[in-house]
Amino acid sequence: MTGTLIRVATPDEFAAVARLTVAAYEADGQLKGEHGYQAVLADVATRAASGEVLVAVDGATGALLGTVTFVLPGTPYAEQARPGEAEFRMLAVDPAAQGRGAGVALVRACLDRARGLGCTAVVICVRDGFADAARRLYARTGFRRVPERDWSPLPGVDLLALRRDLTDA
Structure with a gap:
């Protein structure tokens, strides 16, 4: 088996998922x-109870x-999703594995999951000043800024809204 595989995280992986995400x-x-x-x-356990925690694993x-973490509107981790939209949160790639396509594979898995559920769009928030690599990833996968949905959960934490329309492809 080769390539990057995307699947739902198992409870025995939650500690490793937590370490990877924080790192x-x-x-x-x-x-x-x-x-x-x-x-x-x-x-991770709380996220998994209210959404789907997906992992990218090396197939070999x-x-x-x-x-x-993939979520739907009205669930505890949904910040932006409105009816008909899905959202993903806390996208993280192991720093040692960056550049190998895991981030793109995770984004595409979320887009596919949303399409499968009949959603018309996927929304996300990114912290203002987020990394250039993340900006390129989201642009490459079709996300566009939606400034009217920007928000700030805490003073000094400005979140920029991005949206990917699923009706165009």
């Missing part, structure tokens, strides 16, 4: 001045490469 956010500098977000990132070795 990726720390490596990107996204936890500087954070206000408890590291604990939220590490609480089984190594965990990345993770994302």
Whole structure:
């Protein structure tokens, strides 16, 4: 088996998913001045109870490469999703595995899952000043800024809204 495989995380992987997620956010500098977000990132069991925690694994070795949480409107982790939209949160790729396609594979898995559920769009939020690699990933996968949906959950934490229309492809 080769390539990157995407599947739902199993409970025995939750600790590894937590470590990977926190490490990726720390490596990107996204936890500087954070206000408890590291604990939220590490609480994989709660995310899995209210959404789908997906993992990207190396098909040859089984190594965990990345993770994302897919949610629907009205669920505890949905920040932006409105009726007919899906959302993903906490996309993280192991810093040692970046550039191998795991991030793209996770985004595409979320888009496919949303289409399968009949959603017309996928929305996400990114912290203002997010990494160039993330900006390129989201642009390459069809996400566009939706400034009227930007918001700030805490002083100094500005989140930019992005949306990918699923009716165009």
